[in-house]
């Protein structure tokens with residue numbers, strides 16, 4: 647007799663975790679409809695699933711929890727190539743369902759525009775939206791981009807502001823922008839901006855204090871949205887829109903620690919977006935992506 651459970655393996659899941667299930671669902675969102683520069687983010691969920699099997703499942707900091715033990719793989723949202731509005735509605739439906747069943751969700755993009763769908767779903771499920779934390783080299787707050795397109799990866803934060811209405815927007819790590827969007831974001835009466843250079847000058851302690859104060863000053867759920875291009879292209883070449891002088895991994899980890907430590911169970915939605923395998927020479931960014939997912943699950947577990 648052959649033990650089929652032992653000798654027959656299934657389709658790859660993230661880190662080989664079970665399909666959902668119970669636990670924190672990890673949802674693949676291979677949306678890629680509004681590329682302005684280098685394409686490829688649609689391949690991220692499947693490549694991460696395939697390659698994450700081969701890494702040690704060790705988070706950066708030992709918190710005494712089983713980071714993967716409480717996670718499950720929800721699969722990918724089925725999307726129709728190029729149909730932005732329909733895809734946003736589909737993602738919103740799936741994230742809403744995930745929130746109603748599991749209370750939290752980790753979305754693996756795909757292009758950053760999916761965060762608009764996640765924000766709408768979060769607002770609908772909680773009745774309020776609370777705090778949007780945008781960790782990104784860019785503000786993604788243009789009126790239109792390209793000119794004539796009101797919904798894209800470069801404009802969706804403005805759509806979140808208009809449609810969803812966060813109590814507070816926290817921009818962490820921007821360093822490359824159009825002057826008009828910088829003015830727009832600065833003039834909001836509920837935004838806080840810490841540029842990449844600010845973050846590099848702050849100590850871990852200063853960052854924790856500031857983040858705690860900000861998170862405590864508003865009620866409601868927290869949406870943490872991480873565009874991996876916030877990292878320096880030397881460690882994260884696999885993105886569509888690389889920008890020089892980015893964060894190192896330790897600097898990103900301090901942000902994650904500060905938000906998830908103080909945000910706790912208020913962090914209902916966490917997005918990791920914009921990884922682009924075709925732009926990743928030798929898949930050099932994959933160890934960083936894999937570690938990032940492990941680290942966020944470690945703080946959420």
Ligand SMILES: [Mn+2]
Pocket residue numbers: 782783784873875876887920
């Ligand atoms: Mn970006």
